[in-house]
């Protein structure tokens with residue numbers, strides 16, 4: 001049996017990963033080798049699909065008045081022919097990233113959840129898992145992982161974290177590539193984490209998912225030099241109260257000649273892997 005994930009320096013627990021995955025190969029119909037930045041309002045949700053496999057990085061926000069998991073992500077995935085998720089990677093416990101878990105887990109209960117081991121005792125996160133009725137056996141707590149999702153190599157690295165600080169500081173970093181088409185994401189990680197992660201991996205990527213929705217506390221010039229993106233994505237809500245993406249980050253992108261796309265204005269952003277390069281398309 002093919003085991004797609006191989007753990008590298010895993011801190012805890014996750015030794016049996018992706019078991020039975022082959023059963024579901026080819027189950028998803030419509031999308032090819034793609035990444036989709038789903039327009040979920042003020043929050044994050046990125047879909048990766050390849051050769052019948054699919055994974056999400058974050059599951060969108062939930063507020064008192066809206067639930068992106070139930071109302072946006074699940075209907076969109078079904079509409080696009082995604083009937084099975086192999087993995088749900090969660091960057092960190094904030095509600096704009098994990099709030100949609102109840103709806104997404106209900107619709108895709110067999111998806112393995114991957115999260116940084118630094119949040120293993122995070123009360124906020126454990127409460128989210130409880131509300132979503134996620135069994136502990138469904139979660140792999142990791143410090144780093146290397147795996148494959150169809151044609152894509154997925155590399156996860158998690159910075160160390162002091163629980164007395166803001167949990168943005170423990171955000172998971174993910175690098176996805178097929179040798180050419182490539183994407184780097186970092187949740188809401190601030191500049192200190194970007195600094196800590198430079199050199200840990202080759203983060204060079206065609207597309208950079210901007211840290212913290214384009215906050216001025218992320219996307220340092222050093223991080224831009226490390227990633228060298230051609231395209232930057234800001235996942236943010238229309239007229240969001242934080243002013244994301246911020247002018248200071250937009251200026252840095254402009255200075256470096258990096259194209260900015262944003263989910264609040266562009267809607268869902270589909271990038272198809274064409275000859276080892278991500279090319280924007282209108283969607284299925």
Ligand SMILES: [Zn+2]
Pocket residue numbers: 043044094096097187188212213
């Ligand atoms: Zn966020």
